[in-house]
Amino acid sequence: MRSSHGKDIIDICEYTGGKLLKNIFSIIVCIYFITISGFVIRTFSESLVLIYFPNIDREIIVLIFVTIAAAMNLFGLKAISRVTLITLPIILISMVTIFISSASSFIPQRALPILGYGAYDTFVSGLGNIFAFSSMFIAPFLIPYIGSGKNLKKAGLISIIVYSIYLMLGIIALLFLIPSITEINNTLSIYILSRRVNFGQFIQRIDAIFILIWIMSIFNYLAITMHFTLSSFKRITNIKFERAMTFCFSALLFTIALIPQTISDINIFERTTYKYMSIIFVFIITMLILIFAYFKKKRNLKKGEKLP
Numbered sequence: 269m270r271s272s273h274g275k276d277i278i279d280i281c282e283y284t285g286g287k288l289l290k291n292i293f294s295i296i297v298c299i300y301f302i303t304i305s306g307f308v309i310r311t312f313s314e315s316l317v318l319i320y321f322p323n324i325d326r327e328i329i330v331l332i333f334v335t336i337a338a339a340m341n342l343f344g345l346k347a348i349s350r351v352t353l354i355t356l357p358i359i360l361i362s363m364v365t366i367f368i369s370s371a372s373s374f375i376p377q378r379a380l381p382i383l384g385y386g387a388y389d390t391f392v393s394g395l396g397n398i399f400a401f402s403s404m405f406i407a408p409f410l411i412p413y414i415g416s417g418k419n420l421k422k423a424g425l426i427s428i429i430v431y432s433i434y435l436m437l438g439i440i441a442l443l444f445l446i447p448s449i450t451e452i453n454n455t456l457s458i459y460i461l462s463r464r465v466n467f468g469q470f471i472q473r474i475d476a477i478f479i480l481i482w483i484m485s486i487f488n489y490l491a492i493t494m495h496f497t498l499s500s501f502k503r504i505t506n507i508k509f510e511r512a513m514t515f516c517f518s519a520l521l522f523t524i525a526l527i528p529q530t531i532s533d534i535n536i537f538e539r540t541t542y543k544y545m546s547i548i549f550v551f552i553i554t555m556l557i558l559i560f561a562y563f564k565k566k567r568n569l570k571k572g573e574k575l576p
Contacts, residue, residue, distance in 0.1 A: 293557070302524060306522075367437040370441050402546035406493075
């Protein structure tokens with residue numbers, strides 16, 4: 269699936285700063301993906317234990333997630349992309365369904381006061397909340413598969429629109445339905461909304477269907493992040509045995525997911541580390557690399573040098 273019509277972010281790092289920058293960036297990518305993926309599994313597993321499986325050890329649930337993500341990677345990115353293509357519309361439809369079914373109970377006054385504590389806190393202090401779009405970091409890795417030019421712009425625009433719709437529907441529904449939510453993770457907050465879905469007396473426990481849909485989304489997320497973690501590590505070491513790498517990184521992912529003692533440790537990590545790490549690495553460093561690569565390319569073209 270990988271084509272020669274575009275370079276991913278690691279290729280751009282090598283073009284901009286040579287192999288040293290490429291290796292440093294790749295190592296950071298591996299650490300970033302494996303850490304975030306591990307904490308995502310742990311958070312979701314804790315939610316499943318709390319809601320549906322109180323008698324099952326969280327380690328077993330984590331192991332199931334890691335095993336399925338690894339199995340999807342053994343089939344390759346083509347299989348992962350096809351599964352994602354099937355599940356993505358279902359996930360979006362589920363969020364739209366929650367929003368529409370809950371609309372009759374909305375209280376718009378809960379959005380007041382407009383701009384919360386003021387324009388400064390909303391637009392300046394609130395800039396840190398841009399980390400919610402850190403998942404878009406996957407996009408620079410997809411360039412060789414999508415191609416440059418119109419295909420890349422179209423894919424990027426659609427991704428941002430779909431993710432924004434999903435995020436905004438969830439925020440609006442939570443804001444208009446629940447007076448205040450503090451110290452609650454994303455899974456539980458959406459679960460609270462799904463419990464309000466009502467299709468009459470003959471259809472009950474709709475929330476179980478939504479949990480199943482979100483389990484599918486976690487499988488997709490883990491499979492994608494694991495693929496690009498393996499791909500980045502392979503670019504550093506030139507290892508050819510990807511199957512063995514998959515098993516090794518799966519074991520590492522399982523270990524990292526079990527490091528936090530409680531869910532509170534993950535919440536503290538998100539507030540104090542993950543938020544700023546995502547902003548610095550995903551938005552600032554990556555953007556700087558792209559800017560430097562652009563000016564280097566422009567300078568080389570003026571000199572008449574042949575681009576790699």
